[in-house]
Amino acid sequence: MxxxxxxxxxxxxxxxxxxxxxxxxxxxxxxxxxxxxxxxxxxxxSKDEVFKYIITEGVSLLRQQMECINVGKGDYAYKLRELSKNQLRLVYDNRDLFKVIMSQAWGGKIRHSELRELLKSYMEDIEKFLIKAMEDGTIKKCDSSFLTYTYFGTLASVAVYNVIKNDSMKLDEITDNFMNHLLNGIR
Incomplete structure (x- = not known):
């Protein structure tokens, strides 16, 4: 560009x-x-074309980052932590972009459904990643589709938490807390 x-x-x-x-x-x-x-x-x-471009680029950033981690070295315990940390960093560093993406995920217009399709492809990437983590023994086997949306929702919530807390926690600390709750549950 x-x-x-x-x-x-x-x-x-x-x-x-x-x-x-x-x-x-x-x-x-x-x-x-x-x-x-x-x-x-x-x-x-048009404005619509600008919008399509920014959301496509935003989701592409998430997917590229996931692919780099997926093909990188390390077991899936390491990769899951790195994925979570890097996705949080990407969202944090580009919070305006992700504010746009998240605010436009709902609605009945064509732009909303196009965005949901982009997010669906991203979710499919997450699901494939989590299935490999299940096969690796890093996480227990379960309904991979439900886990995918739970992971995404929790990750998005952690990003919102950090924005509200105004960076009071460091990325490694946030990632460790996220991973602890993700892997160990809230029990």
Missing amino acids: NKTKKNIFQSAIKTFSTNGYDGATMDEISASAGVAKGTVYYYFK
Whole structure:
């Protein structure tokens, strides 16, 4: 992605995060990026196209990171901890992007269903990862689909917790707490 497109991308994330989809305008995206409105239209035909681009890139970041960890060295106990830590870091470092993604996951419009399809592919990656962790003996065998959504939901909640707590905990500490509760339950 060239510098101008990256600048528009970052500005669009901020605009959607601050104003929501309906409140965001191409005028505001261009003003925030410091480029002419025509420049934004050079790269993106519409606000919807900008939105699709940022959510596709966001989910792609999550999936790429998971793939790197999945093919990396270590057993699945190590990989699960690294996945959790890195996913939390990615969400934390890109909180505006993930605010946009999470806020648009519900609804009946085409953009909502397209986002859910992207999230579904991400969930399928998580499920494959967790199945390998079950086969490895890192976690007990259970309904992998339910576990996938439980893992994702808990991970998202931990990210929200850290944002609310204003970084009062370090990433390693958050990851250790998450892993302890994930692997040992709340009993």
